[in-house]
Structure formats: C-alpha cells, structure tokens
Amino acid sequence: DAKTTQPPSMDCAEGRAANLPCNHSTISGNEYVYWYRQIHSQGPQYIIHGLKNNETNEMASLIITEDRKSSTLILPHATLRDTAVYYCIVKEEGAQKLVFGQGTRLTINP
Amino acid sequence: DVKVTQSSRYLVKRTGEKVFLECVQDMDHENMFWYRQDPGLGLRLIYFSYDVKMKEKGDIPEGYSVSREKKERFSLILESASTNQTSMYLCASGLGGIRPQYFGPGTRLLVL
Numbered sequence: 001d002a003k004t005t006q007p008p009s010m011d012c013a014e015g016r017a018a019n020l021p022c023n024h025s026t027i028s029g030n031e032y033v034y035w036y037r038q039i040h041s042q043g044p045q046y047i048i049h050g051l052k053n054n055e056t057n058e059m060a061s062l063i064i065t066e067d068r069k070s071s072t073l074i075l076p077h078a079t080l081r082d083t084a085v086y087y088c089i090v091k092e093e094g095a096q097k098l099v100f101g102q103g104t105r106l107t108i109n110p
Numbered sequence: 111d112v113k114v115t116q117s118s119r120y121l122v123k124r125t126g127e128k129v130f131l132e133c134v135q136d137m138d139h140e141n142m143f144w145y146r147q148d149p150g151l152g153l154r155l156i157y158f159s160y161d162v163k164m165k166e167k168g169d170i171p172e173g174y175s176v177s178r179e180k181k182e183r184f185s186l187i188l189e190s191a192s193t194n195q196t197s198m199y200l201c202a203s204g205l206g207g208i209r210p211q212y213f214g215p216g217t218r219l220l221v222l
Contacts (some may be wrong), residue, residue: 032208043114043200043213044153051208093208096141097155097168 003027004088009105018075020104022088025069031092033064035073036100037084044087044100047073078108113137114214116201121219129188131217133201142184143202143211144168144176153200159184160206191221 005023012018024033034049048055048062050071055062061074075082087103117132133142143158145168155168157176165176173195177185184203188195198218204211 034210036213041216041218043202043216046210046212049208049210096158096160096166096206097143098153098202098211100153102152 003031003090003099004101006086006088006101006104008102009107011107011109012075012078014080014108014110015077018078018082018106018108020073020075020086020088020106021070022072023070024088024090027068027090028092031090033062033068033071034089034091034098035060035062036087036089036098037082037106038087038103039081039084045084047086080108080110082106083108114201114203114212116199116214116217118217119215121217123188123191123219123221125192125221127188127191127221129191129219129221131186131188131199131201131219133184133186133203133214134182135184135203135212136182137203137212138181139203139205139212140181141204141206141211142178143204144174144184144186145200145202146170147198147200147216156186191219193221195219196221 035047036044038044050062064071085103114135144156145153147153159165159178175187200216201214202211
C-alpha cells in the first residue's frame with residue numbers, strides 16, 4: 001500500500017506556479033520522497049527526490065516540512081505540457097520497488 | 111539523458127501464445143524492473159534484476175518469467191498469454207540505493 005496521500009485532482013492556470021501537496025505522516029527516518037509524473041499513455045517520468053532538505057532541479061522544486069510529514073512539489077511556471085498525473089512516493093534506500101498510489105491529476109488550463 | 115526503450119508500444123496476442131517483451135537501457139544501470147499498470151491497481155512489480163543472470167520475484171510473478179543475459183537488456187516472457195495479462199507493461203532501470211528509477215515508454219498488451 002502507498003504510504004502517501006495526495007488530492008485526486010488539481011487545476012492550475014498556464015504560467016502560474018503549480019503547488020502539489022503530499023502527506024506522508026508515517027515516513028521513517030531512512031525513507032526518501034520521490035516525485036514522478038505520468039503523461040497519458042506514457043511511462044512515468046522521474047522529477048525529483050529528497051530526504052529532508054529542499055531540492056531544486058531544472059524541472060521542479062521539492063519542499064519538505066521540517067517534521068518530514070508532508071511535502072510540496074512546485075512547478076514554477078506551469079505549461080500545458082505539464083498536464084499529467086503526479087505521484088508522490090516514499091521509499092527507503094534499500095527497497096527495490098516503487099509503490100505508486102493514485103496520484104494527483106493536474107490539469108493546466110490555458 | 112537516460113534512455114530506456116521497449117520493443118513495442120502496442121502488441122496484440124492470442125490466448126496461449128508465448129509473448130516476449132524486451133527492454134534496453136543505455137546507462138549501464140545494474141538494476142532493471144518490470145511493472146504492470148492497471149486502472150485502479152497502480153503499478154505492480156512483476157520481477158526485478160540487480161545483475162546479469164540474477165532475478166528476484168516481485169509482487170505478482172505468476173505467469174511470467176524474465177531473462178537478463180546482458181546488462182543492458184531485460185526481457186519479460188509470458189509463457190502462455192491469458193486475457194488477464196492484458197495490461198500496460200513498464201520497464202524501468204536504475205543504479206539502486208536512493209537513486210531514481212527511469213521508466214521506458216511502456217508496452218500496451220492486449221490478449222484476445
């Protein structure tokens with residue numbers, strides 16, 4: 001079972017920042033937070049991951065709360081191509097499989 | 111960029127046929143994975159491999175086998191396809207540990 005809770009759907013206007021929340025209140029100390037997205041009929045695409053510090057790359061920023069019980073993925077300037085299902089996953093270093101929940105269906109509106 | 115390719119995007123097979131799905135990665139990753147994705151069930155791990163000729167069962171290995179003869183290639187075999195194996199099959203590869211897995215485009219298999 002997925003260890004994360006995400007809203008089923010969100011909308012965002014094109015050009016605005018999209019902030020996708022994720023709750024992982026039972027996360028343990030050695031578990032990392034990963035974000036993937038899946039555009040319709042394609043394979044999941046890795047976005048970013050982190051342990052406790054905020055992370056940023058060319059795609060997005062990841063903000064993890066100090067208690068690590070929740071996080072937010074930020075797409076700073078959303079485009080129509082960012083419309084996808086976004087998955088927040090927690091995984092410990094030694095685990096092999098990724099456990100995907102239902103994710104958040106993000107729709108970017110023109 | 112990491113590239114994971116899968117042999118087919120769409121495949122139609124008949125019940126009882128032997129089906130081969132191939133996955134190739136070009137990043138020298140040790141670990142490779144096969145998942146299937148079904149509506150309402152998310153992604154489920156079928157098999158994974160952490161080295162050439164090594165394999166481990168995932169959560170739903172029944173009806174499947176795998177082969178890893180070369181580091182870059184991981185094959186999923188449906189010995190005798192059945193209609194309940196109609197699904198989207200996703201291959202992934204990674205270096206293990208905390209490093210991410212990278213997915214291929216998927217193969218949508220229809221078994222008639």
